Amino acid sequence: MDLLRELHDFLENNKDKDDILYRNEAADPPSKRIRLENTEEGTEDLNQNGALQHTLVVNDGNAAPENLTLTVCNVCLGVLQEFCEADFVKKVCQNVNSAEYEFTSFVFSVSLPPQLSVREHAAWLLVKQEMGKQGLSLAKDDIVQLKEAYKWIIHPLFSEELGVPADGKSLFDVSVVFAHPETDEDCHFLATAHPDCFKPAKKKQSVFTRMAVIKALEKIKEEDFRKHFPCPPNAPKNFCTVVEIQCTNSAIFVAGRYNKYSRNLPQTPWIIDGKRKLESSVEELISEHLMTEFKADSFNFSSSGREDVDVRTLGKGRPFTIELVNPHRVQFTAEEMKGLQQKINSSSDKIQVRDLQLVTREAIGHMKKGEQEKTKTYSALIWTDKSIQKEDIAFLDDVKELKLDQKTPLRVLHRRPLAVRTRVIHTMTSEYIDEHHFRLNLKTQAGTYIKEFVHGDFGRTKPNIGSLMNTTADILELDVESVDVDWPPALDN
Amino acid sequence: MAAVPGVTERYFTRWYKTDVGQPREDYCILQHSNRICVITLAESHPVLQKGKTIKNINYQVTAHCSRLQNKVSGKSKRGAQFLTALAPLCRISCSDGEEYTIHSCIRGRLMEVNENLLNNPAILQEKPSTEGYIAVVLPKFEESKIVTQGLLTREEYEGILLHRLNSSS
Numbered sequence: 001m002d003l004l005r006e007l008h009d010f011l012e013n014n015k016d017k018d019d020i021l022y023r024n025e026a027a028d029p030p031s032k033r034i035r036l037e038n039t040e041e042g043t044e045d046l047n048q049n050g051a052l053q054h055t056l057v058v059n060d061g062n063a064a065p066e067n068l069t070l071t072v073c074n075v076c077l078g079v080l081q082e083f084c085e086a087d088f089v090k091k092v093c094q095n096v097n098s099a100e101y102e103f104t105s106f107v108f109s110v111s112l113p114p115q116l117s118v119r120e121h122a123a124w125l126l127v128k129q130e131m132g133k134q135g136l137s138l139a140k141d142d143i144v145q146l147k148e149a150y151k152w153i154i155h156p157l158f159s160e161e162l163g164v165p166a167d168g169k170s171l172f173d174v175s176v177v178f179a180h181p182e183t184d185e186d187c188h189f190l191a192t193a194h195p196d197c198f199k200p201a202k203k204k205q206s207v208f209t210r211m212a213v214i215k216a217l218e219k220i221k222e223e224d225f226r227k228h229f230p231c232p233p234n235a236p237k238n239f240c241t242v243v244e245i246q247c248t249n250s251a252i253f254v255a256g257r258y259n260k261y262s263r264n265l266p267q268t269p270w271i272i273d274g275k276r277k278l279e280s281s282v283e284e285l286i287s288e289h290l291m292t293e294f295k296a297d298s299f300n301f302s303s304s305g306r307e308d309v310d311v312r313t314l315g316k317g318r319p320f321t322i323e324l325v326n327p328h329r330v331q332f333t334a335e336e337m338k339g340l341q342q343k344i345n346s347s348s349d350k351i352q353v354r355d356l357q358l359v360t361r362e363a364i365g366h367m368k369k370g371e372q373e374k375t376k377t378y379s380a381l382i383w384t385d386k387s388i389q390k391e392d393i394a395f396l397d398d399v400k401e402l403k404l405d406q407k408t409p410l411r412v413l414h415r416r417p418l419a420v421r422t423r424v425i426h427t428m429t430s431e432y433i434d435e436h437h438f439r440l441n442l443k444t445q446a447g448t449y450i451k452e453f454v455h456g457d458f459g460r461t462k463p464n465i466g467s468l469m470n471t472t473a474d475i476l477e478l479d480v481e482s483v484d485v486d487w488p489p490a491l492d493n
Numbered sequence: 494m495a496a497v498p499g500v501t502e503r504y505f506t507r508w509y510k511t512d513v514g515q516p517r518e519d520y521c522i523l524q525h526s527n528r529i530c531v532i533t534l535a536e537s538h539p540v541l542q543k544g545k546t547i548k549n550i551n552y553q554v555t556a557h558c559s560r561l562q563n564k565v566s567g568k569s570k571r572g573a574q575f576l577t578a579l580a581p582l583c584r585i586s587c588s589d590g591e592e593y594t595i596h597s598c599i600r601g602r603l604m605e606v607n608e609n610l611l612n613n614p615a616i617l618q619e620k621p622s623t624e625g626y627i628a629v630v631l632p633k634f635e636e637s638k639i640v641t642q643g644l645l646t647r648e649e650y651e652g653i654l655l656h657r658l659n660s661s662s
Contacts, residue, residue, distance in 0.1 A: 407605075411504065414527040414631065418565045418604055455500045458531065459609055459616075459624035472623075474499055 071235060075119045076146055077180050078239030079112065084153045088242075093161040095245045096174055100295075102329045103172035103249070105164050108155060111177040112147060113240065114213040115186035120146055121217050122231045171250040171330070178240045184208070189228035190216040252324045254290055255359040255367070255488040256341070257317035258282060258303075262350040263310045263477075268301070270309075278309065285351050287322055289344050295328035302364060304371045304485050305446065308478075315377075315482040316490075317354060319367050332358060334491075355491045363488070370446075370485030375426065377443045377484070378450050381477035382465060384436050392469065393430040393438050399468075400427060407460040409452045423448040440465075441481070451475050501622060508641050509535055509650035510598045514579065517657075520598050521622065522644060528637040530599055532582065532627045534617070537654060539593065541621055546588040547614040552606055554581040560606045560628070570631060573602035582606060582628050585617075599640050601632035 072078050082088065120143070128138040155166040158174070187208040191198050197216040201207045217225075260282060269284060270277040283301035291299055303320035307313055332340075334357075341356040402425040408416050424445040431439040442450065449461065454475040456464035465473040501507075505523040513520055519535035534541055552560040558574070560582055565573045576582075576597040583606065585593045597603075606628045610617055617625040632640040645653070 410525055410529055410531070410629065411527060413529050413604065413629070414525075415568060417567050418570065456624070457500075458626050459607075472499075 072237065072239050074233045074235040075116075075123050076150075077113070077116060077119070077183065077236060079116070079146065079150055079178060080153070082239050083178075083242075084150070084157075086157065089154065089157045089161055092174065092176060092245055093158065096162065096247050099247050100328055101172060101247055101249055102331060103164060103170070105167035105170040106158065106162060106172045106174050107168055107170040108151060108158060108166060109173055109175040110147060110150060111175065112210075113178055113180045113184070114208050114210045115180065115183045116146060117210065117213050117217060118186050118190070118229060119233045121225065122229055122233050125222060125226065126231050173248050173250075175244070175246045175248070176242060177244040177246075179243045180236070180238070180240045182236050182238055186229070186233075187213050190220065193224055193228070194219050248326050249328065249330060251361070252294060252296075252327045252330060253321055253359045253361055253363060254294075254324065254356065255319065255321045255363055256286075256353045256356040257319050257488070258286060258313065259315075259317040259352045259354075260307065260311075260313040260350065261352070263312060265350050266309045267303070267306045280350075282351055283322075285348050286320070286344060286353060289340060289347065290322060290324060293329065293332075293340055294324045296324035297326040299324055302367070304367045304374075304483060305376070307480050308451075311478045311480060313480045313483075314379075315480070317352075318480070318483045319370065319485050319487055321359065321364050321367060323364075355488050357488060357491060359488060366487045367485065370483075370487065372446055374446055374484045375443055376446060376448075377441065377481040379479045379481050380440045380442070380450060380454060380475050381433075382438055382440055382454055383474045383476055384438075384469065385472035386470075387435040388432075388438070388469070388471075389435075390432045393432060393440075396428045396430045396440065396468075399425070401425075402428075402463070404448065404453060404464075405462050406449055406452060407457070409449050409457050410460070421447065425453070437476075450478055505531070506641075507647050508644035509647065510644055511535075511537075511650065511653050513596050513598060514594060518593065519650070520596070522598055522641075523622070523626075524641060528632055528634075528640075529604070530601065530630045530632065530640070532595075532598060532630060533625070534595075534621050534627065535650070536621070538621075539591070540585055540587065541618055545591075545618070547585055547617060548588050549586045550610050550614050550617075551584045551586070552582075552611075554583065560603065561608070563603050563605065565602070565604060570602050570604065573604065573631070576601055576603050576630060583610075585614075595627055597628070597630060598644075599630055599632060600636060601630040601640065604629040604631050 073081055121140075124138070124140055124143050127143075131138045159166050184206075190213060191207065194216040197219065198207050198212045264278060265280065265282060265285075266278055267282045269281045283299075287299045287301060290296075300323040301320065302323070303318055305318065307318075337356050337358065341353055344356075345352050404423050404425065406421045406423055408418050408421075425448065426443045426445070428443075429441045431441075433439060440454075442453075444450070449457075452461040452464070454465045454473055456462075456466045456473070459467075501523060505525055508522040508524060509519065510522065511517075511519045517537065517539060519537045521533045521535040523531040523533060525531075539545065540547065554560060560574070563572075563574050565571070577600055578596070578598055580597045582595045582597055582603075585595060587593075607626050609624065610627075617627075619625060
C-alpha cells in the first residue's frame with residue numbers, strides 16, 4: 001500500500017521527478033518493476049506508472065498547479081488524472097449508496113476504452129527503445145498495466161468511502177465504464193494489419209473490442225505498429241468520460257419443494273396473444289414474495305420436472321430452485337427463511353412450499369440430474385368403456401418393469417421433436433371403484449407420459465391400459481404422489 | 494357412451510370434408526388445440542361400410558414417393574413431406590376389387606402415417622377415429638387458422654348426409 005499512497009501524494013503535490021524515481025525504487029508492490037535510469041527523455045518516459053508522465057508534461061510547460069493547466073495525458077487519457085480524485089470517488093459512492101444494496105465487501109471493475117491498450121503499447125515500445133540504448137531489456141509484462149495502477153490508487157479510496165474492504169471474490173460489483181470517443185479511431189489501423197483478430201460486430205457494438213485489440217497488439221510487429229501509430233501518441237483534447245456507473249450483486253439461489261393443490265394452475269404464466277389464459281402460475285406464487293424480500297430485479301424459476309395444469313403434486317412435493325437476479329438484500333438467517341416460507345404458505349392455498357433454503361449455483365445441477373434419473377409415483381383415476389369387475393384389474397398388481405414405447409404425444413408434438421421413447425413402469429397397484437372406474441397407483445421411470453399410457457394417444461403409446469385390458473380407457477384425474485429426489489436437504493420445519 | 498367427454502372431445506375439434514376426389518369419400522379431420530391435425534375417415538366413407546374387407550394398404554403413392562419414407566427431425570420438423578389438400582396419403586385395396594385413394598384434405602407437413610394399419614388393416618374399420626387414424630399433419634404456423642376454411646362442422650356434415658339420403662329416395 002506504500003506505493004499507492006505515494007502515487008496519490010504525488011498526484012496531489014506534484015513532486016519533481018528525481019524524488020519520484022527514488023520513491024519508486026523503494027516502493028513495495030508491484031513485484032515486477034524495472035529500474036528507470038534515464039529520465040531525460042521528456043514525454044517518452046512513460047508507463048512505469050502514468051504519474052511519471054504527468055510530471056514531465058507539466059514541467060515542460062510551466063510549473064503551474066495541476067488543475068489549471070494540466071493537459072490530458074496522451075497515454076492514460078486522463079484516467080490517472082481526473083479519475084483518481086476524491087470528487088470522483090464521492091460521486092461514484094453516492095451512486096452506490098443511493099442504489100441501496102446490502103454488501104460487506106466490493107469488487108471494482110473498470111472498463112477502459114480499447115485505444116488505451118494501443119497507447120500503452122506505444123509507450124512501452126518507446127521505453128523499450130530507450131532501455132535498449134542502455135543495453136537493458138524491457139518485456140511487456142515488466143510494465144505495470146494502467147488498469148492495475150488505477151485500481152491500486154482507487155481501491156483504498158473507495159474502501160474508505162464505502163466503509164467495506166475491496167475483495168476480488170466479492171459478490172458485490174461496482175463497475176465504471178469509461179469512453180473516449182475522440183480517439184476511438186486509434187484502433188482502426190489494427191484491423192487492416194490483422195483482420196483475423198476482429199470478428200463481425202454484433203448489433204450496435206463496435207468491432208474494436210478490448211480483447212480483439214489486445215490480440216492484434218500481441219501479433220503486430222514493432223515496425224508495422226510504428227508505421228501506423230505515432231510514438232509517443234498524440235495528445236488528445238479531452239479527458240475520458242464516464243459512460244456508466246453500475247452496481248450489481250451476484251445472483252442468489254433459493255431452493256425448496258412445492259406442493260400443488262389446484263387443478264387449474266400452470267407452472268409458468270400462460271399467455272397467448274398478450275392475453276392471460278389462466279390466472280397466476282406456480283412460479284409466480286412462489287417467487288412473488290421472494291422478489292419483494294430480496295429486492296431482486298428478476299427471477300429464473302427451475303424445477304425437477306413439472307406437471308400439467310390439471311395435475312396436483314402431493315406428498316413431499318417437487319424440488320425447485322429460484323435464481324434471484326441482482327438482489328439488493330443478501331443476508332438471511334434460517335429464521336428469516338422460515339418466516340418467508342410461512343408467508344408464502346399463508347398467502348395461497350393453491351401451492352405450499354417446504355424446506356425453503358439458500359443454496360449454491362451448483363445445486364441446480366443436482367436437481368436437474370434428478371429430473372432424468374429419479375423415479376416418480378402417481379395416482380390416476382381411470383374410466384373404462386367396458387364394464388369391469390375386481391378380478392379384471394387384479395393382474396395389474398403383478399406387472400413389473402413394463403416397457404412402453406411412447407411416440408411423442410400429439411398434445412406436445414407441435415413443440416417437441418417426433419421420436420419414440422422407451423420408458424419403464426416399475427410397479428402398479430389397483431383399487432377397484434365401480435364397473436367403469438378404478439384407481440391406479442404407478443411407480444415409473446422419469447419422463448414417462450402417464451396420461452398417454454392410460455388412453456393410448458391414438459395407439460401411439462404401446463402398450464397402454466386400453467390394450468392391456470382390451471377396452472377403451474380414459475384418465476379422469478392424475479396426481480403426482482412423489483418425486484423421488486432427495487434434494488434439497490429436508491429441514492425440520 | 495362415456496360419462497365424461499373422451500380424449501377426442503376434450504382436446505380436438507371435429508371438421509369434415511365430403512366427396513373428396515370421388516363421391517361419398519368423406520373424411521373427418523381432428524384438429525388439436527395446438528393446431529396438429531389427425532386425418533381419419535368419416536363414418537360415411539365407403540371403406541367403413543358393412544361388408545367391406547380391406548385387402549391391402551399401400552403407402553407408395555408415386556414411383557418416387559412412399560409415405561413410409563417420411564423422416565422428420567428436430568423441433569421444426571425438417572425433412573417432412575409437404576402435403577397439399579389433394580395429396581395422396583395411401584391407397585386402400587378391398588377384397589371386392591375396389592380401390593380408394595386416401596387424401597390429406599389439408600395443407601401441411603406430414604408428421605407420420607399410421608404404420609399400425611400395415612400389420613392390422615382391420616383396425617381402420619374397428620376404430621377409425623382413434624387407433625385406426627390415417628395420418629398426422631402439422632399445418633404451417635401462418636396457416637393454422639385458415640387451414641380449416643372450407644371444412645364442414647359436424648352439423649353441416651350431418652346436413653349433407655341427410656341430403657344424400659333424401660335425394661336417393
